[in-house]
Each structure stands twice: as C-alpha cells, then as structure tokens.
Amino acid sequence: MEDFPRRRQDLSAVWVQAGAGLSLRDPRTQHRYTLTQRAGRFLLFLDGTSDPAEFEALCADKRYRLLLQFQKMGWLEGPDPVVSAPGLRLRMIPCGETLRRGCRCPLLLLYNALLRLWPLALLACLIACSAPGALRLPFHQTPVQNLLCLFLCQIPAIAMHELAHAAAANASGLPVDAFGIGINLGVPCLCTVIQLVPFAPLQIQRSVYKAGPLSNLCIGCIALTLCLRVRWLCSEILFWAAVVNLLLAVINLLPFVMLDGCKILKTFPALRRAMSGSRAPSAGPLESSVSCGYRFLQQVGFPVFLAYQAICLIQTVVELIL
Structure with missing residues (x-):
C-alpha cells in the first residue's frame, strides 16, 4: 500500500456523542467542522504511525474522495521543505493556493493544447524527416558548443516536462503540492510533488504520468520539423532543443523504476x-x-x-x- 499523507498536527478533534461523528476545529480558519464517523476515523488515522491495514477494507474510490476532500480543506501536511537521500537533495517550493486546492487554472489550457498537438506534431516530424536530404544540417559544432547547447536546452525541457505533469493533475482536479529543484547524482533536476496521485483512479494516474513524456515529444517534434523544413530557423539551439526533448521523452518511457514508463505500466x-x-x-x-x-x-x-x-x-x- 502506498504511504498516506499526514494530517496537520495542530487540528483539534473531539468525538461528539456516540455515532454522531467527529467535531474538528481548524486553528488556521477558526472554523469548526463535523465529520461522519468513518471520515473522522480515517482523518485521525492519518498520523503517520497508524497501521494502514485498518482501512484496507475501505474501497479505493472512497479513500481517494476523502483524501481529496481533506486536501482541499487544507487539513493535510505538505511535503518536507528539503528532501535528502544518497545522491539526491531537493528543495521544495510550495505551489500557490489555486494549485494546492486542485482548482482549475491556466495550466488547463496547456494540457488541452498538448492533447491536441502531439499527434499532429509527430506526423509533421515524420513527414519532414522522410524528405530527401532533410537530415543534412548546414552547421557543424565543436564539443564545447555541443555541451553548452545541451545545458541550455536541458533545463527548459525538464521544466516543461514537470509543468505538463502539473497541468494534467490540474485538469483532473488533483491538488499540486510543490515543485522541487535540486541535484540528483550530480545532475540538476526538477520534480512535481502530487501527493494524492497514487490514490487516484488508474485513468487519472495514467493521464498524469504520460503528460510529461508527451510534452517533450510534442516540443521535440515541432523543433525538429522547424529545423529541417524552415531553413532560416535552422540553428544549433533549435536542433539541440529537438534532440534533448526527444531523448527525454524516450528515456522517461523506459520501464525502469522511478521513470514515467514504469508508472504508466503499473496503471x-x-x-x-x-x-x-x-x-x-x-x-x-x-x-x-x-x-x-x-x-x-x-x-x-x-x-x-x-x-x-x-x-x-x-x-x-x-x-x-x-
């Protein structure tokens, strides 16, 4: 079973008369809420130490709906400010209130555009690459130029990848908790933290996990098409933007642990x-x-x-x- 998020420790909860439910007071809003007996027991269980076997009988859809309700009410703790592990160090940047509450925002436009553009971009790229002499590029780079272009294109590609994950979660009504930035095995990395993804329906999980590779595939195909067919736009930066995005899409679709391909297969x-x-x-x-x-x-x-x-x-x- 996946690790459950933790409830805020400053919430004060008191059981009212038997069978009536749980009376909850939120010190941040100074409001008092009354939860049903099942919802109240589930919230109290989210203390980080309770045995999850107690709620295995609760159906996955009901667990997801309760967690979504608790998250939107602000009763769950966010991710740790700093995540450290061997070879990994990330600093978490909390998202705005709109993303944390799962409200719809302009990221929804990005997700809708991504879903409509990637098949057309892939088709245009295949047509551009199939033209005679299309892959003869009019420039040659030194290793220093290659390394510089690779670095300049890598960070925007990874940022777009993570932003697409957030856009897919936003389109599904999932709260986005934070964005992480740091070092993984000596390489700069970014990540999107969405605590409730493992508890969402499988279709929502699949849409969130595949959004990142699809965004890189779409950008890489568009960049390569422009580089091959519009000669006045042909440049080293555009070519490397295509290479980096396409490689990032392919690598993330591999079925290895921690990559999107493995997560997609598990849905x-x-x-x-x-x-x-x-x-x-x-x-x-x-x-x-x-x-x-x-x-x-x-x-x-x-x-x-x-x-x-x-x-x-x-x-x-x-x-x-x-």
Whole structure:
C-alpha cells in the first residue's frame, strides 16, 4: 500500500456523542467542522504511525474522495521543505493556493493544447524527416558548443516536462503540492510533488504520468520539423532543443523504476500484479513471463542503462578536455 499523507498536527478533534461523528476545529480558519464517523476515523488515522491495514477494507474510490476532500480543506501536511537521500537533495517550493486546492487554472489550457498537438506534431516530424536530404544540417559544432547547447536546452525541457505533469493533475482536479529543484547524482533536476496521485483512479494516474513524456515529444517534434523544413530557423539551439526533448521523452518511457514508463505500466492491473511479483492464483503463463521479464529488466537492464549513460558522459568530458 502506498504511504498516506499526514494530517496537520495542530487540528483539534473531539468525538461528539456516540455515532454522531467527529467535531474538528481548524486553528488556521477558526472554523469548526463535523465529520461522519468513518471520515473522522480515517482523518485521525492519518498520523503517520497508524497501521494502514485498518482501512484496507475501505474501497479505493472512497479513500481517494476523502483524501481529496481533506486536501482541499487544507487539513493535510505538505511535503518536507528539503528532501535528502544518497545522491539526491531537493528543495521544495510550495505551489500557490489555486494549485494546492486542485482548482482549475491556466495550466488547463496547456494540457488541452498538448492533447491536441502531439499527434499532429509527430506526423509533421515524420513527414519532414522522410524528405530527401532533410537530415543534412548546414552547421557543424565543436564539443564545447555541443555541451553548452545541451545545458541550455536541458533545463527548459525538464521544466516543461514537470509543468505538463502539473497541468494534467490540474485538469483532473488533483491538488499540486510543490515543485522541487535540486541535484540528483550530480545532475540538476526538477520534480512535481502530487501527493494524492497514487490514490487516484488508474485513468487519472495514467493521464498524469504520460503528460510529461508527451510534452517533450510534442516540443521535440515541432523543433525538429522547424529545423529541417524552415531553413532560416535552422540553428544549433533549435536542433539541440529537438534532440534533448526527444531523448527525454524516450528515456522517461523506459520501464525502469522511478521513470514515467514504469508508472504508466503499473496503471494496468494485470501488469501491476506481474511487476510487483504478487501474481493471482489464476495467473497464466503470460503474466508469469511478464513478471520474470520485468525483474530481469530491473536487475540487469537498468544497471546496463546507467553504465551506458556514464560512459557517454565520460566520453563527452574527455572530448571537451582534449
């Protein structure tokens, strides 16, 4: 079971007469609320130490609706200001009230445009690349220029990726808690914190997870199309913007832990069981094969992928020095 968010410790709650529910006072708003018995017990359970087995019988949809209600009322704690782990350090920037309450905002326009543009952008890119001589670019760069263009294009691409996740959550009515900025394995990184995504319906989870790669795919296809077909726009920055965004889309769709591809696969119940290794008694040979293949991919494929990335980085540094 996923880790539940914690309720605010400054909330004062008192049970009223038996069966009537929970009387809750919020010191921030100075208002008093009365919750049903089930909702009150669930809120008190969110203290970070209670056993989640007590509420396993509560259906997932009911849990999600209660958590969404608590979040919009401001009764849940936000993420920690600083997240530290081996090789990782992030500082969290809380979102505005509109995003924290899950209200609709201009990000909804971004999400709607993304859904409509990415198939057209992909089709235009394929047509542009299929033209004779289209891939003959009229410029040549040194390793220093390559590294500089890569750095200049990487941060906007990652920012757009995370903004698309936030836009998809906003379109689904999910509160966005914070944006994180920091260092992961020595590389600058950004992240979007949406605490309630693991408890949302699978369709909403899928839309949130796929929005990031789709945004990079859309931007990369548009940039590459312009670079190939509109010669007066052809430049090193535009070309590297296309390369970085397309690579970011492809890498994030890989089925490795912590990447969007793995999270998207887990939104399909049969694949989720196979990937977790907890197969049902009636699991067939296909589900068993998927489970074995996924474990092999995580234990062998992911280290090989990281080693390949490290070799490419070392090669770039050596070329820069020499």
